[in-house]
Amino acid sequence: MKDLKRTKIKELLDAPIIGKKVNVKGWVRTFRNNQFIAINDGSTINNIQGVVDFENTDEKTLKRITTGACISITGDLAESKGKGQSVEVIVENIEILGDADPEKYPLQPKKHSLEFLREIAHLRVRTNTFSAIYRIRHAMIFAVHKFFTERGFYNVHTPIITGSDAEGAGEMFRVTTLDPLNPAKDEDGNVNYKEDFFGKETNLTVSGQLEGETACMGLSEIYTFGPTFRAENSNTSRHLAEFWMIEPEMAFYDINDNMDLAEAFVKYLVNYALDNCADDLTFLNQRALDDEKTKPQQERNELSLLERLRFVAENDFERITYTEAIDILKNSKPNKKKKFQYLIEEWGADLQSEHERFLVEKHFKKPVILYNYPKDIKAFYMRQNDDGKTVAAMDVLFPGIGEIIGGSQREERYNLLKQRIDEIGIPEKDLWWYLDLRKFGSAPHSGFGLGFERMIQFVSGMTNIRDVIPFPRTPDNAEF
Ligand code: 4AD
Ligand code: MG
Secondary structure (H helix, E strand, O other): OOOOOEOOHHHHHHOOOOOOEEEEEEEEEEEEOOOEEEEEOOOOOOOEEEEEOHHHOOHHHHHHOOOOOEEEEEEEEEEOOOOOOOEEEEEEEEEEEEOOOOOOOOOOOOOOOHHHHHHOOOOHHHOHHHHHHHHHHHHHHHHHHHHHHHOOOEEOOOOOEEOOOOOOOOOOOEEOOOOOOOOOEOOOOOEOHHHOOOOOOEEEOOOOHHHHHHHHHHHOEEEEEEEEEOOOOOOOOOOOOEEEEEEEEEEOOOHHHHHHHHHHHHHHHHHHHHHHOHHHHHHHHHHHHHHHHOOOHHHOOOOOHHHHHHHHHHOOOEEEEHHHHHHHHHOOHHHHOOOOOOOOOOOOOOOOHHHHHHHHHHHHOOOEEEEEEEHHHOOOOEOEOOOOOEEEEEEEEEOOOEEEEEEEEEOOOHHHHHHHHHHHOOOHHHHHHHHHHHHOOOOOEEEEEEEHHHHHHHHHOOOOHHHOOOOOOEOOEOOO
16 A cells, blocks of 8 residues: 555545545644544645544554644545535545644644744745745746747846846845955955955845846847845835846837836736636635725725736726826825825925825726836936936836836937946946947847736735745845
């Protein structure tokens, strides 16, 4: 019997063969009446029930079937008489692969808070909520590659250690092998990075875009999908210090082509989830509904998670310029009644998440693409518009999330780019190769970045970004 090959629970539930002898391995979720074991192996959100013949099973083994224990059961697959499942395994043989002392195992079959589960992030994958999120993450990773592959884009690996600050925000984690207590110094007493591992200052990348642009200037359409690091000290439900970003970069695309691609991309991901993650989404939908009931009426979502997903997949996004958005915001109720934390007084103001969410959730009630931002609040590489004030930037704003995508048409004209780099004061030695792209065979091109975790937040309905990545990194937190 030992040799019987293991079958995944998903396979047994999808295509059960009654009377077939099967072996199942997994973790005990519950054990009721010394008889019914609910086992899960992560292949699906659904458990399979094992029915133990307790009269013929020794006492010691029964005692070891506890929540969290890992077991292997063998027996015939039978139609279930109980409620809630179609088939079950009539256990003939049970082996305990790993005990989980009930006095010590922290995950009991009751509702734990998400905050508590973050403290045991090494175990939380064994809950329905987190296993569903892990599976959805996987499905979304696959869908990203499928979307771009179908459109002839090439996936490019851009470096994780870089010498440049692509976003110019100075929020970088330093990479060094210098001794922090006794670093090499130059004649002026400053740290001498010439003595450092790479012979220069380096940091973890904040974006793969600049290197992505080099690749699109030969391959036409590329995308990166990599880890991204930002040392911004923002303890919000939408910021991580380490997150994953997808950055397509396309030669010959203008800002409108860029917006079209961004909209098609997120719709494709949402549709892929609806088509391929039905069990997990049904569970998360119910979870969110239960959660809503604990909130005051005015904070509740008008639409359920599944309704929100369908809504985004089926409706055109609203596209408005920054200037139009400022007009709407200036005249909005929360601005007039001074309800915004940051009041909108004049053109040029940077938009905060409260403004973005007002536009999406209250004013338009649908995703919004804002474009043509003031150049002073955007990165150096964005293409300058003829008005001399704005750049061809575009942000996609989502309900409950705010900014999910940021992108732009790139400045492809050497002189204008060089001028901007000088204005901002970026040393040319850091960007000579980037400027080279504008010297040799320059072309109009565009791209954007989708924050993968923010996308997973939207698809899963999880309100805190710490709950959609296995091991979140945030200020003061790098456990595990
Ligand atoms: O708007 P951002 O900073 O744009 C860029 O990095 C460009 N280089 C992208 C490009 O044009 N290729 O970041 C893009 C997206 C944001 O819209 C947001 O979804 C996500 O990345 N993001 C974060 N996600 C989690 N935690 C953070 N700290 C994030 N910062 C940005
Ligand atoms: Mg942005």
